[in-house]
Amino acid sequence: MEKIIEEGRIVSLERVLGQIYRLRLHCPKIARAARPGQFVMLRVREGTDPLLRRPFSFSRIYALKGELEILFRVVGRGTLLLSRLPADSTLSLVGPLGNGFTLPADKSAPLAFIAGGIGIAPLLELIAQVVGGRGQKGSGELHLFYGARSAVELLPEEEVTIAGLRSHFATDDGSFGYQGRITRMFEDVLAEGAFRPLQIYSCGPLAMQYNVAKWALANDMPAQLSLESLMACGIGACLGCALAAATPKEAGEERFVHVCEDGPIFSAGSIKWEKILAQQTAPPTWPFN
Amino acid sequence: MGKNPGTANGAPNLAVQLGPLRLKNPVMSASGTFGYGKEYSSFLDLRALGAVVVKGISLKPRAGNPPPRIVETAGGMMNAIGLENVGVEKFLEAKLPFLRELGVPVIVNIFGNTLEEYRELAARLSGAEGVCAIEINVSCPNVKEGGMVFGTDPKMTEAVVRAVRTVTTLPVITKLTPNVTSISELAKAAEGGGSDIISCINTLAAMAVDVFSRRPRLANVVGGLSGPAVKPVAIRCVYEVTRAVKCPVIGIGGIGSATDALEFLLAGASAVQVGTANFTNPAVMSDIIEGISRFLAVEAIEDINSFIGSLDTSCVFPFSEDSCALIKADMD
Numbered sequence: 001m002e003k004i005i006e007e008g009r010i011v012s013l014e015r016v017l018g019q020i021y022r023l024r025l026h027c028p029k030i031a032r033a034a035r036p037g038q039f040v041m042l043r044v045r046e047g048t049d050p051l052l053r054r055p056f057s058f059s060r061i062y063a064l065k066g067e068l069e070i071l072f073r074v075v076g077r078g079t080l081l082l083s084r085l086p087a088d089s090t091l092s093l094v095g096p097l098g099n100g101f102t103l104p105a106d107k108s109a110p111l112a113f114i115a116g117g118i119g120i121a122p123l124l125e126l127i128a129q130v131v132g133g134r135g136q137k138g139s140g141e142l143h144l145f146y147g148a149r150s151a152v153e154l155l156p157e158e159e160v161t162i163a164g165l166r167s168h169f170a171t172d173d174g175s176f177g178y179q180g181r182i183t184r185m186f187e188d189v190l191a192e193g194a195f196r197p198l199q200i201y202s203c204g205p206l207a208m209q210y211n212v213a214k215w216a217l218a219n220d221m222p223a224q225l226s227l228e229s230l231m232a233c234g235i236g237a238c239l240g241c242a243l244a245a246a247t248p249k250e251a252g253e254e255r256f257v258h259v260c261e262d263g264p265i266f267s268a269g270s271i272k273w274e275k276i277l278a279q280q281t282a283p284p285t286w287p288f289n
Numbered sequence: 290m291g292k293n294p295g296t297a298n299g300a301p302n303l304a305v306q307l308g309p310l311r312l313k314n315p316v317m318s319a320s321g322t323f324g325y326g327k328e329y330s331s332f333l334d335l336r337a338l339g340a341v342v343v344k345g346i347s348l349k350p351r352a353g354n355p356p357p358r359i360v361e362t363a364g365g366m367m368n369a370i371g372l373e374n375v376g377v378e379k380f381l382e383a384k385l386p387f388l389r390e391l392g393v394p395v396i397v398n399i400f401g402n403t404l405e406e407y408r409e410l411a412a413r414l415s416g417a418e419g420v421c422a423i424e425i426n427v428s429c430p431n432v433k434e435g436g437m438v439f440g441t442d443p444k445m446t447e448a449v450v451r452a453v454r455t456v457t458t459l460p461v462i463t464k465l466t467p468n469v470t471s472i473s474e475l476a477k478a479a480e481g482g483g484s485d486i487i488s489c490i491n492t493l494a495a496m497a498v499d500v501f502s503r504r505p506r507l508a509n510v511v512g513g514l515s516g517p518a519v520k521p522v523a524i525r526c527v528y529e530v531t532r533a534v535k536c537p538v539i540g541i542g543g544i545g546s547a548t549d550a551l552e553f554l555l556a557g558a559s560a561v562q563v564g565t566a567n568f569t570n571p572a573v574m575s576d577i578i579e580g581i582s583r584f585l586a587v588e589a590i591e592d593i594n595s596f597i598g599s600l601d602t603s604c605v606f607p608f609s610e611d612s613c614a615l616i617k618a619d620m621d
Contacts (some may be wrong), residue, residue, distance in 0.1 A: 001329045002331050003332065003569075004331070005332055005572055006573060016570065043569065043570075048364045048516070049359060049363070049364070051361055051364060051365060051366060051516055051517070051565070052361050052366060052569060052571060053566060053568070063476055068325045072475060091371060092570070094332075094571060110494065137563075145542075185510060229356065229357075230356075230357055230358075230359055230360065230361075232359050232366060232368075232565075233322075233328075233567070233568040233571070235324075235328050235329070236324055237322060237323055237324035237326045237328045237329065237567065237568070238321075238322065238368070238568055239344075239357075239358070239370050240358045240359035240368060240369070240370065240375050241358075242354075242355075242356045242358055242370075242373070243356060244356075245354065249467040253352075254352045254355070255374070256352055256353060256356075270619075275355070276356075
């Protein structure tokens with residue numbers, strides 16, 4: 001599949017709430033080729049600060065308009081600079097990259113979508129495509145489980161609700177919806193027995209993804225998890241975005257997968273979770289400088 | 290220099306001769322930043338490059354270091370990939386044919402644990418159609434087997450180069466580390482061992498730490514620094530090495546533009562390798578080649594070889610001798 005380098009024009013950039021921003025870019029070549037779950041490497045600005053591009057998934061793809069929407073949270077210098085760019089300025093994009101989600105062939109399959117924090121981003125486009133593909137006669141329940149630390153980090157309900165989708169919300173502090181982890185809420189709802197998905201799609205912080213994977217493996221349910229990593233090139237050259245891979249072979253032999261080429265979508269069983277949980281990246285220091 | 294723009298007839302000559310190795314232009318990829326070439330084929334015409342230097346190859350495949358493997362720093366990045374690669378057999382079978390069929394000159398970077406491994410690799414690659422040179426990596430700072438143990442000792446550097454030299458007729462390039470007191474001594478040792486060409490520099494040994502987790506930012510603790518931050522170190526190394534040895538030198542380190550590349554050529558490098566900049570702009574090498582060509586045309590330089598090594602160190606002012614004299618008179 002062809003990878004494209006393209007100058008994207010900022011159509012709009014707005015703060016949604018808290019530190020979450022919505023960026024809309026006009027970049028017709030990449031927008032036409034993009035699929036949900038894939039990503040672009042975005043050059044926040046020219047020059048050497050920051051030096052590297054940053055990876056972002058698509059929260060919406062408007063192929064006909066030639067536009068992409070990127071939902072991002074300000075977490076460091078790159079995203080801070082991005083949030084301050086004026087409308088009409090241009091950015092260099094490389095994409096679409098990665099494997100993307102695989103949509104179920106069965107259009108009546110019940111599905112679960114699990115999002116943590118800004119991890120809602122790639123699921124929005126996926127949900128839009130699944131719902132759109134089912135038409136009026138669409139059957140099969142679609143449930144979104146969407147959690148964040150607090151209500152100020154949760155997109156407003158109307159931003160995520162769509163006809164044909166049942167949404168469940170949770171916050172760690174109970175400021176909106178269920179109080180507690182979204183994976184706990186998901187387990188509670190499934191324990192009631194009324195809803196049993198054929199497949200799970202999830203994106204969120206590593207601890208959440210680990211819990212989703214653990215549950216999926218224990219319950220023998222296929223799951224597609226969108227993972228992330230620090231990344232220099234995004235195209236399989238630098239090999240910087242390695243994650244420890246599950247190895248069926250004898251213990252001791254190490255194997256790595258690369259988020260940019262083998263992912264960013266992985267099955268629950270393909271990752272050596274105990275290894276990658278120990279290697280979570282630290283928070284940025286910029287708020288103190 | 291100083292002539293009117295556009296006086297050269299036609300396009301300037303970009304071809305360079307590095308000992309036994311002839312390149313159609315002096316711009317190639319740096320090992321480890323360009324995969325096996327194919328990764329970049331949708332962004333630029335690989336055939337336009339002087340050569341493609343592929344990711345370092347070992348006898349057996351290597352999984353590499355645990356993550357985090359990279360971290361961004363001011364004006365640069367650090368990596369500790371750990372020489373992850375597919376191994377020489379898979380390289381020859383699955384990676385080389387793509388480049389060979391395109392007709393791109395391929396330089397294979399090799400590393401090993403022992404002299405025997407270097408020798409075996411060189412012998413294996415010698416017979417392979419499409420390989421135009423071997424680059425000996427004696428300078429990776431990130432793994433014990435990366436060769437830096439060879440590359441920081443002149444005697445061992447010479448021994449590795451000789452081991453490779455005796456089993457191949459291909460041009461041999463030795464890639465040096467800057468993590469030594471005197472890079473010139475190593476360059477002389479490599480030349481003494483029979484290296485046709487010297488390339489420098491590999492990454493600078495570096496470290497970054499995090500105050501929250503109180504941990505190193507790389508799982509390997511230390512890594513190699515690359516990018517614009519290292520360019521002045523690299524130019525100094527090229528300057529010293531070109532004055533210490535007779536063989537041609539390839540400049541590497543923080544090149545991201547045509548003027549960066551020209552600075553290395555001016556300091557004495559006969560060609561350059563572009564590394565980290567490929568990550569920021571995957572089409573950067575075609576921009577660099579075009580930029581060099583434009584610069585030569587504007588400066589009315591018909592042949593790039595007349596620009597190479599033309600650095601004037603007799604006057605620190607960027608003016609002609611007359612201007613220097615005038616300034617001097619003025620100051621008196």
